[in-house]
Amino acid sequence: MFVESRLRSHAQTQSREYARISPSQQDSLVGTDDQLFSDATHRLTTALEHVDLPEDVLETLKYPKAQLGVSIPVRMDNGELKIFQGYRVRYDDTRGPAKGGVRYHPGVSIDEVQSLAFWMTFKCAALNLPFGGGKGGITVDPKSLSRMELERLSRGYIDAIADFIGPDVDILAPDVYTNPMIMGWMMDQYSIIKRQICRGVVTGKPLAIGGSVGRNTATGMGAFFVIEAMAPKLELIPEQTTVAVQGFGNAGAVVAELLNKVGYKVVAVSDSQGGIYAPQGLDIASIRKHKDASRSMKAVYCDGSVCSIIEHDTITNEELLALDVDVLIPAALENQITADNAQQIKAKYIFEVANGPVTSAADAILVESGTTVFPDILVNAGGVTVSYFEWVQNRSGLYWTKAEVQKQLQQKMVEETETIWQIAQTKTISVRTAAYVHALNRIGEAVTAKGTRDYYANHPS
Numbered sequence: 427m428f429v430e431s432r433l434r435s436h437a438q439t440q441s442r443e444y445a446r447i448s449p450s451q452q453d454s455l456v457g458t459d460d461q462l463f464s465d466a467t468h469r470l471t472t473a474l475e476h477v478d479l480p481e482d483v484l485e486t487l488k489y490p491k492a493q494l495g496v497s498i499p500v501r502m503d504n505g506e507l508k509i510f511q512g513y514r515v516r517y518d519d520t521r522g523p524a525k526g527g528v529r530y531h532p533g534v535s536i537d538e539v540q541s542l543a544f545w546m547t548f549k550c551a552a553l554n555l556p557f558g559g560g561k562g563g564i565t566v567d568p569k570s571l572s573r574m575e576l577e578r579l580s581r582g583y584i585d586a587i588a589d590f591i592g593p594d595v596d597i598l599a600p601d602v603y604t605n606p607m608i609m610g611w612m613m614d615q616y617s618i619i620k621r622q623i624c625r626g627v628v629t630g631k632p633l634a635i636g637g638s639v640g641r642n643t644a645t646g647m648g649a650f651f652v653i654e655a656m657a658p659k660l661e662l663i664p665e666q667t668t669v670a671v672q673g674f675g676n677a678g679a680v681v682a683e684l685l686n687k688v689g690y691k692v693v694a695v696s697d698s699q700g701g702i703y704a705p706q707g708l709d710i711a712s713i714r715k716h717k718d719a720s721r722s723m724k725a726v727y728c729d730g731s732v733c734s735i736i737e738h739d740t741i742t743n744e745e746l747l748a749l750d751v752d753v754l755i756p757a758a759l760e761n762q763i764t765a766d767n768a769q770q771i772k773a774k775y776i777f778e779v780a781n782g783p784v785t786s787a788a789d790a791i792l793v794e795s796g797t798t799v800f801p802d803i804l805v806n807a808g809g810v811t812v813s814y815f816e817w818v819q820n821r822s823g824l825y826w827t828k829a830e831v832q833k834q835l836q837q838k839m840v841e842e843t844e845t846i847w848q849i850a851q852t853k854t855i856s857v858r859t860a861a862y863v864h865a866l867n868r869i870g871e872a873v874t875a876k877g878t879r880d881y882y883a884n885h886p887s
């Protein structure tokens with residue numbers, strides 16, 4: 427009875443939100459292609475075998491709490507009106523307001539946003555952040571827009587979703603192809619609508635308007651702390667450890683550079699155009715500098731003011747994934763390692779900096795071939811952890827130093843890595859399943875603490 431009425435409540439929330447979207451979006455919201463989401467929830471089913479939680483908790487977590495699809499009209503620079511499709515999903519808010527980034531990418535769909543919001547729920551619980559999971563996105567190629575068009579689109583998105591978000595409801599942040607500048611526009615637009623300054627509705631903002639130092643590098647740095655915490659247990663000696671990184675953006679470039687700085691041999695890096703490879707190791711700092719300046723993946727070595735470009739061998743993203751390296755770091759998009767290419771993976775360890783880069787079918791193949799996967803909901807959680815610090819700073823009005831942010835981040839990442847590793851060892855389960863078990867136990871505790879909520883059973887309408 428309880429489960430039924432709770433599910434009815436889910437359905438009512440969703441249909442109210444459906445009413446605000448176009449017929450074509452309704453088709454996509456009900457999910458014509460829900461492969462990614464069913465694959466994401468498969469992880470939950472696996473973890474459930476190792477936790478002792480009431481049926482109600484598990485049933486509730488199979489569905490997003492609320493989802494919104496919007497059409498965003500944007501006046502383009504040439505005078506034409508274009509309509510973009512946007513989404514926001516609040517997956518679960520049992521432990522606190524929903525929290526998660528906004529993605530701008532041509533491949534964004536409701537299925538993808540739902541999956542990303544699902545992962546955020548478990549990520550925030552795994553790290554013990556007082557948040558639930560949310561995510562948003564717009565189906566757009568941001569590289570094809572001018573800066574003014576991008577700003578109009580970002581403000582239009584906030585106009586469309588303003589009633590669905592809030593500093594105590596659902597908090598936005600950057601993800602693929604969004605950045606502090608866009609977060610600044612979003613916070614400003616929300617504040618205009620609410621007629622008051624609302625810093626806490628968006629994290630990853632520019633420092634000048636309430637951002638936190640260290641948020642921009644937090645995802646890569648968090649992943650670095652996870653790898654460093656695991657290195658002694660996995661007997662990884664930096665100078666003897668080769669690394670390949672797919673995706674050279676906010677997350678991938680930072681972890682590649684930090685590893686390189688402490689001696690790891692980063693032999694390959696890539697972006698959406700492909701990658702470069704040097705078996706003797708790349709100088710990541712110089713590649714990053716050049717990429718920032720020219721957007722192309724080349725290595726530049728400078729001696730004083732004289733700089734020269736070194737042409738390295740190029741490789742495709744598929745070739746990068748199959749390199750014979752010790753550590754592989756997918757840091758681009760989901761579904762990169764699937765049943766089709768998992769057999770070609772030679773890396774001993776995969777640290778998932780991207781969300782969902784390894785499918786569950788691939789997971790099973792990797793277990794067979796002896797590759798250990800450290801999951802996204804742990805490895806890339808540094809971003810949302812510093813987002814939490816930013817939200818706390820916005821609420822208190824007291825701003826932390828870079829050293830404080832990094833110290834707190836390191837402490838959290840190392841502590842949860844150790845705990846999850848211990849769960850995996852004790853229960854003889856994969857690190858991914860251990861991370862879900864850890865998160866599920868915390869979510870279960872929160873559900874129990876809130877009581878039975880028999881209100882729903884007594885007020886079925």
Ligand SMILES: NC(=O)C1=CN([C@@H]2O[C@H](COP(=O)(O)OP(=O)(O)OC[C@H]3O[C@@H](n4cnc5c(N)ncnc54)[C@H](O)[C@@H]3O)[C@@H](O)[C@H]2O)C=CC1
Nearest residue numbers: 602603645673674675676677697698757758780781806809
């Ligand atoms: N930015 C953040 O704070 C967080 C990001 N993540 C995840 O990390 C991943 C990367 O995100 P960001 O670095 O923030 O994005 P970004 O927009 O800064 O960079 C994305 C990078 O991936 C590359 N890329 C895009 N498509 C690719 C493809 N098909 N093959 C190879 N490379 C490709 C791009 O060229 C770019 O270098 C995503 O899965 C994101 O969800 C996870 C946690 C937090």
Ligand SMILES: O=C(O)CCC(=O)C(=O)O
Nearest residue numbers: 526527599601809810813
């Ligand atoms: O910083 C945040 O709130 C969320 C970052 C994000 O979208 C993610 O961890 O996937």
